[in-house]
Amino acid sequence: MNPVLAELHEKARAVLDPVHYDFFAGGAGDEVVLAENEAAFRRLALLPRVLRGEENGPEFPVLISPTAFHKLAHPDGELATARAAGTVLVSSMASTVPIADVVAAATGPVWFQLYLQPDPEVTEELIRRAERAGCAALVVTVDSPVFGRHRRDLAHGFHDLPAGLAAENMRDLPGTPGLRRIEMAPFTWADIDRVRDLTSLPVWLKGVLHPDDAVLAVEHGVAGIFVSNHGGRQLDVVPAALDALPAVVDAVGGRIPVVLDGGVRSGADIALALALGASAAGIGRPVLWGLAADGEAGVRKVLDALRDEFEHVLALCGGQLSRDMVVVRC
């Protein structure tokens, strides 16, 4: 793990209310997948190429994955995250700052993460809010037909945002859904087609693990996919996100970009994801630790540390990353 990220994690643990720390840190079930996401990177090694001079590698291939409720981490909430981002920020539908204010504060493109809602009018209005705010893409999260069971939250009785905080994007919607929790429901590919018809924004899917679903995503005109197991917060019997990546990359065959999220904690982790075919890596919890530890400056520290370390690893690898460079440790 990058030492800056490790230090910010320790500081976040020390300053956060333990109930909120557990909401951020926890996973589903026995937290097998939560641990596996990080362990999967340790099982792989990179064979660097030599004597390639100074090659131009990819731009900093990192984006901020959507996480809910940033005001539980810091009073500035998503405003601080947005100011520090400097790269794509995928802003959670469950943000504690309205999407228009997130975009206004952002130092890079903002994409809007969406959970399709049982009432199609609510879904449509959320898409309009994202469009009006100036979001550059929609990211529909498809791994959550129902909530994951987070034992830490159940043990604490943590179900809703505390009084005084709200999921601000949910204000004044048709049928007035609650402001302190988000509805989840099962949907189909026809619903994805409807979203595509409703908006000219690129529509990404987040939470694809099966290669056949990746092919369906391409066939349904999806702009890109996140290979993700929701940071181990949904089904606790799936592979590590990194282990699911190669088959999805093969199925997609370069037709759309594939982002990997889950367990990325260092520049070497980013390099491994790219070598296995990801176009970028998404970062979830480390951003929350930076935010809790030190607000905007803490989020900036996380991204700067990852950028610096990735560039160093890339230089040591000969400037390029490909699958032939990945081997399994003995």
Ligand SMILES: Cc1cc2nc3c(=O)[nH]c(=O)nc-3n(C[C@H](O)[C@H](O)[C@H](O)COP(=O)(O)O)c2cc1C
């Ligand atoms: C506290 C927390 C809240 C999250 N909220 C959302 C969310 O609102 N929407 C979503 O699509 N994913 C959400 N996720 C999943 C992340 O987008 C991402 O898939 C995961 O955190 C990546 O793993 P990492 O934390 O190991 O980097 C959340 C994850 C955490 C830890």
Ligand SMILES: O=C(O)C(=O)c1ccccc1
């Ligand atoms: O906790 C989560 O993983 C998550 O996705 C979420 C979504 C909406 C509200 C709170 C959390």
